[in-house]
Amino acid sequence: MKKVLVTGATGCIGEAIVRYFAQEGYFVYIHYHTQKEKAQRLLESIEQGEIIQCDLTNQEAVKIAFESLHVNVLVNNAGITRDKLFFFMEESEWSDVMNANLNSLFYVTKAILPQMMKAKEGSIVNVSSISGVVGNGGQVNYSASKGGINAFTKALCVEVGRYNIRVNAVAPGVIESEMIEHVDKSITQIIPCKRLGKPEEVAEVIFFLGDKATYINGEVINISGGMVR
Numbered sequence: 333m334k335k336v337l338v339t340g341a342t343g344c345i346g347e348a349i350v351r352y353f354a355q356e357g358y359f360v361y362i363h364y365h366t367q368k369e370k371a372q373r374l375l376e377s378i379e380q381g382e383i384i385q386c387d388l389t390n391q392e393a394v395k396i397a398f399e400s401l402h403v404n405v406l407v408n409n410a411g412i413t414r415d416k417l418f419f420f421m422e423e424s425e426w427s428d429v430m431n432a433n434l435n436s437l438f439y440v441t442k443a444i445l446p447q448m449m450k451a452k453e454g455s456i457v458n459v460s461s462i463s464g465v466v467g468n469g470g471q472v473n474y475s476a477s478k479g480g481i482n483a484f485t486k487a488l489c490v491e492v493g494r495y496n497i498r499v500n501a502v503a504p505g506v507i508e509s510e511m512i513e514h515v516d517k518s519i520t521q522i523i524p525c526k527r528l529g530k531p532e533e534v535a536e537v538i539f540f541l542g543d544k545a546t547y548i549n550g551e552v553i554n555i556s557g558g559m560v561r
Contacts (some may be wrong), residue, residue, distance in 0.1 A: 333380065335359045335403045335451035336542065339388060339440055340410030342367040344509035346458065349365050349407055350533035352539050354378035361401060363388075363410070388436035398443040402451070405542040406444050408437045410460040411477075415514075418472045432542055437484065449495045455542045458501040459534075460545045460552060462560040465503050478503070482552045489550035498549045500541045504534050505556025524558030 336353045340346045341362040350360050351374075360381040364371035371383045386397040387440050412432045414425040436459060445527055448454030463471050464478025482501055489499040505513055506519055507529040520526050541548060554560050 333357065333359050334405070334543075335361065335401075336405040337361040337363065337384075337398070337401060337403045337440075337444065338407045338409055339363040339405075339436070339545060340365075340459075342370045342376065343409070345504070345507060345531045346409045347533050348535040349538055350374055350378065350381070350411060352532070352535035353405070353542075354381065356539060356543065357406075361403065363397075365410075372491065388440060389431040391439045394436070394439040394443050398440060399446070401443060401444060402447050404454060406441065406448075406454070406456045407459070407538060407542065408440055408456065408481075411438055411459065413471070413474050415470050415474065417470055421473065429473040429477050433474070434480045435479060435483075441488070445492070448497050449492065452496050454495075454497040456488070456497065456499045457538050457542045458499070459538070460485075460501045460503045462503045462505045462554060462556050465552065465554065466560055485552060486550045493549060498546070500539075500545070500548060500550065501552045502534060502537050502541065503552050503554045503556070503560070503561045505529055505554070507531060507534055507555075522559065523556070529555060529557055 336358045338349050341350050342364045356361050362371050362381055362383045375381050375383050384397050386393050414429050458481050460481045461478040463475040464482050467475045485499050485501040537555055
């Protein structure tokens, strides 16, 4: 049975990713930080899986939680926002986002990658954002972290391609989730598809990149309904 690790699995997009891989027959490692009850309910709703608690900003905790795992696919989905205009942004709001979005990705990938290299196969899909592609006012910290993920993706694929490991990213646009509760829904007027995206639509692309797209490597795929093109 193929196995996948999904970080940040208790968010709207994370949950959709878990369910999509599970319905395709994967054993799913469901990572959570604080929402144990939600993670447990998600586990109970799929056929095969396991929940793993970990603070991804703690490198030693990540090593303990993940370095013994053998997975076919790693989905680095965990992330946070601390939106504020740069002039008013506190140092903690910068460092919190960098730690949660970019440093944690380094820690998790560092823990998982050796097993993939030993097996000479694997796929990593990083969840970025269109904010990391074009930038977004009020999100200098978030945009910088997601732009870093895009560069990380393109550089790492060069290093591990020889081991039959692919590294790609997705850049979702405005997706129905807890992260966009403060977003003015009239934003759909500047989206060619004239609607918000659904978490399941993001999960579908992630599954394709992780499982099916055996000759796609080092790409950042926009999922924005044409908002970024």
